[in-house]
Amino acid sequence: MKPFRYCPRCQKPLNVVEERLLDCSCGFHFYINPAPCSLAVLTNAHKEILFVVRGRAPRKGYLDLPGGFVEYQESAEQGIRRELTEEIGVVPNALQYFGSYPDRYLYNGIRYHVLSSAFSGILSAREAAQVRAADDISGYEWHPRIKLPMSRFAFPSMKKIFEDFLSTRG
Ligand SMILES: [Zn+2]
Numbered sequence: 001m002k003p004f005r006y007c008p009r010c011q012k013p014l015n016v017v018e019e020r021l022l023d024c025s026c027g028f029h030f031y032i033n034p035a036p037c038s039l040a041v042l043t044n045a046h047k048e049i050l051f052v053v054r055g056r057a058p059r060k061g062y063l064d065l066p067g068g069f070v071e072y073q074e075s076a077e078q079g080i081r082r083e084l085t086e087e088i089g090v091v092p093n094a095l096q097y098f099g100s101y102p103d104r105y106l107y108n109g110i111r112y113h114v115l116s117s118a119f120s121g122i123l124s125a126r127e128a129a130q131v132r133a134a135d136d137i138s139g140y141e142w143h144p145r146i147k148l149p150m151s152r153f154a155f156p157s158m159k160k161i162f163e164d165f166l167s168t169r170g
Contacts, residue, residue, distance in 0.1 A: 004030060034102060034115035038080035039067030040095060041120045041165050044128040048142040052087060054154055055138035058106050062154035063141065065161070067116070076117040086135040090128075092121035099164050103157035118161050120169060 007014055007024035014022040014030065022030040042050040051063040066087045070079035077095070084091045097119050105112045123131070133139045143149055148162060 032113065034113040035105075036070040036076060036079070037067060037114050037116040038070055038076045038083060039065040039116050039118055039161075040080055040084060041065060041118065041161065042092065042123050043120075043145075044123050044142060045125050046142075046144075048144050049148070050088070050123070050128075050131065051141045051143060051149070052133065052137040053139035053141065054136070055133075056136045059154035061138075063149060063152045064137075064154040065118075065158065066137070068136075069114075070117075077119075080117070080119050087133070087137050088131045088140065089134060090123060090130045092123050092127060095119040095121045098168060099161070101157040101161055103155050105155075116157065116161075118165070120165060 007028050009028045010026040017023050020032045052066050054060050054064050068083040081091050099118050101116045105114050
């Protein structure tokens, strides 16, 4: 389903010009651009990777990386620090950007396009012990990098994220 079917300016039905562009006879155009997200691949001293369990739709119960939508007037870096604080209660000192990943996010019957900025970081033993599940996640799990639980991944882009992460930080 398209995110909008009627013109927000004049309320007439929007025309689909191409997959990413809707327009209206009044001159209004709407580009279906991706929404920015930030996420983090966090490792502990044993080189295990932190996954969070999604507590809400979409993909409730599946494994995700901590992170979420960047809010307006926030940078990707500020977004990931806020999301980590909200979801797991811990933010590592250094977070390093390593790539951006397009994906789709089906929410309330509407397919959104997202573009996630991925960061990596290391949690000290003390920080790792402080991790707790909060906000929109219902739990967390550590998994060794050689045995990632791919069948439980919430989103297809996670496979590519780990390919890149492991090729540069293996
Ligand atoms: Zn219009």
